[in-house]
Amino acid sequence: MSAKNENESKNKRTKLERRAALERLLRRGTTDHYIDTALYDFEYAERTEDVRWYRKLAREHFDGGAHIVELGAGTGRITCPLAKDGHTIEAVDLMPKMLERLYDRAEGQDWAERITLHEADMRALPLEDASVDMAISPFNALMHLYTWGDLLACFREVYRVLVPSGVFAFDVQLPDVEWLTWDPNERHAVTPFEHPETGESLIYSTNHHYDHATQICHINLYYDEPPPKGRKFRPPPKPKRLVRLAHRQIYPEEIRALTGIAGFELERHEGDFRGRALTGASESQTVVCRKPA
Ligand SMILES: C[S@@+](CC[C@H](N)C(=O)[O-])C[C@H]1O[C@@H](n2cnc3c(N)ncnc32)[C@H](O)[C@@H]1O
Structure with a gap:
């Protein structure tokens, strides 16, 4: 092998090794935090503004009960209050442990039967076309989609499963x-x-x-x-x-671009759960978009 070929093959190997190391890190970065589910609930016990925001949205848009898919439902922090409010929830999550905790939280409650658990990826939803009124993805769950292509795949899936005029709401951090x-x-x-x-x-x-x-x-x-x-x-x-x-990190223009490319109309893109404008000082981006009628 010539010195040039040897160098090329070494570079290729290094690139592949770097890619494999990143994939390992991302695998841990998507799972580690969702194994000790008691600790997860303890750490976020005081996070309640977002719960109120999703409940209010569902109530405003669908008085009397909606069929909702939740992407990255986790331990049911948002799922259970929505089910209590009378909505029917398809709770999608990749992590069996998070879904087990959700199951335990709901078990024995008279609203538990309104929740269906799906161990699935939000980029390939196990639901029929035009079968849900609303899709939500609370608390940075979309930040586990690591490329714009993954995000777009997810948004297209949401578009597919929503009924015409269906609502898609999510929140992610504003990159700081x-x-x-x-x-x-x-x-x-x-x-x-x-x-x-x-x-x-x-x-x-x-x-x-x-x-x-x-x-x-x-x-x-x-x-x-x-x-x-x-x-x-x-x-x-x-x-x-x-x-x-x-x-x-998902920058505001990416949200505007990718929701648009997926076919949604962006109704609200704000800076918190109180309806304040998105500015450089905002911590979150709260987004509400709609599939056209
Ligand atoms: C920060 S937690 C949010 C959980 C819950 N929605 C809440 O507000 O507490 C993110 C959740 O997304 C899930 N998740 C990450 N990537 C996913 C994917 N590609 N498909 C489905 N769920 C995913 C994780 O397992 C985790 O439960």
């Missing part, structure tokens, strides 16, 4: 370039807590690394043992537990 470019070696949000199930004392901390080329933010959530009494917490060289979380 200042936060994304924080020093990836520093730890933030250092917080002691007790595990909700085991009672174990732990220290939570986090950092992240943003890849500008892929728009993916690789977040690390660390769970460590607390330091001896009176001593300051210092991150150990090897964490007790490391949870990877990967979030693709």
Whole structure:
């Protein structure tokens, strides 16, 4: 093999290895955070504004009960209140553990029969064409679709399963370039807590690394043992537990472009759950679009 060919083949190998490493990271970034479901519910117990927003939307658009598909339903934080309100929900999620927790949360309730669980990918919905009134994707679930092609595939699936005039609502973070470019070696949000199930004392901390080329933010959530009494917490060289979380940043113009290309009419694109305008200071993007009549 000539030196040129050898170099080309080495470059190809390096590229393939890099691709494989990214895929491994993304696999963990889509699953790690959704294994300890008791901890998931504990960490987001105070997140309630979004629950109110989705309930109000469903009520406003479909008084008397809608047929709704929820993409990335998780442990049912939003699913269960919607079912209580009289809606019928197709709860779609990739993670069996999250769906098991949803099942446990609903079991025995008189509204439980209005929920159907689907272990499925939001890019290939297990539903008939024009079979649901509304689709929702709460709490950054769409940020687990790592390319614009994945997002478009999902939006096209939503379009397919919605009835004419059906509503599609979701929320994702507004990319915060200042936060994304924080020093990836520093730890933030250092917080002691007790595990909700085991009672174990732990220290939570986090950092992240943003890849500008892929728009993916690789977040690390660390769970460590607390330091001896009176001593300051210092991150150990090897964490007790490391949870990877990967979030693709979705910029406002991508939302406008991809919802449009998928055929939706964009009705609202706001900066929070209170109807405030989307500005540089917004944390979220709340989006409501509609399939034309
Ligand atoms: C941040 S959680 C949101 C869960 C729930 N909607 C809530 O508001 O608490 C994101 C969920 O999306 C699910 N998910 C990620 N990628 C998915 C995909 N491609 N298809 C279906 N579900 C997916 C995860 O398993 C996880 O349960």
